[in-house]
Amino acid sequence: MKTSIKLGVAALALATSFSFSAKAQTTTQSTSTERSGVRLSVGPEVGVPVGSLKDGYNWNFGGSIQADLPIYNNQLYATVNAGFNNFFAKDINGFKGENLQLIPVKAGLKYFAASNFYIQGEAGASFVANKDKVGADKSAAFVYAPQIGYLIPLGGKNYLDAGVRFESNTKFVDNGNNSNFFGLRLAYAFGL
Template sequence: MKNRFKSGLAALASLLVFSLTTNAQTVDKKAATTDDKPKWIYSVGVDAGIPIGDFHDYYDWSLGGSLEANLAIIQRKLYVSLNAGYSNVFAKDDVVPGVKGQDLSLIPIKAGLRYYPFNTVSKLYVQGLAGVSILANKSDVGADKSAAFAYAPQIGYLFQLGKNHNYLDVAVKWEGTSKFADGDASEYNNLGLHVAYAFGSKK
């Protein structure tokens, strides 16, 4: 079940990147300005991911949710972003024989920029977020730190839902979190998929 989930997530991420790139090449640059994106874009979504590198030796996959607000600061192309959420990283059992793995409970809080590179109508975007990830169960996992630096570059697309400023926000992202314990072999790296309901306001 877990292997099918991870394979499906990786395939979906690859398909999404191809779809976004193809869609961007057919953007109608002559669309009416009334189709411009709103000044404010809010979203609530689900995040799933696959641990990468040494992190995958101890953890299978992650699942969580997030809230985000984006405010246009230059036309409708460059937005400032604020994101907060929760993620559970599911541990593998018996990595150490007879020892049950302990999940990680993470609360990431990040800020950054979202850029729509083509025009004010295009819904394709690239985004970079950085901030802190709080380890909510530090004592359970025996970590040295309760917070670590976190960053998340991503590429996504706003699929229009109806005639108003309602969207399905779908993105592929890389999430990196620095070490919570001095003896950890590597950072906590994660390849993820973000799917959210987004809505906008002109004000």
């Protein structure tokens, strides 16, 4: 079974289990109050390239910082996210290419569908930090990233934010393909 299919099945299973566990718990006023307000999160990200990106790269590692700004009833938030991803180049026939380094800057919406389970969608621009080394024609490309996740309460306004997402960049090279990957973000989140 291909890696992308495995990751897709794992993400679906994760979403389903979070949804059922969230429905089984009762929602209290204190949980809603603790989750209210502006929240910042920072943490590492790992991912697996899919599509044509997997032909030249094994995996990626990076990190991001995100702000969640409440819009409506502690269920809908606006998000602003900036990060860094390093895609590690494969060794192909004794030749190893350059790592691809991207700096995505995105904004979007996060909706809490049940208790601490959320659905998030973001879009923005992704910048190539090492354009000349990787032979990119463009410095920036459009990026979008749908994500599902769960806030695990740590006490007070502190959470562990675990999310799985698919991220896609449009072409950095005129005759190339999109840069797509499945990623996992595990971040420490705290309310202000």
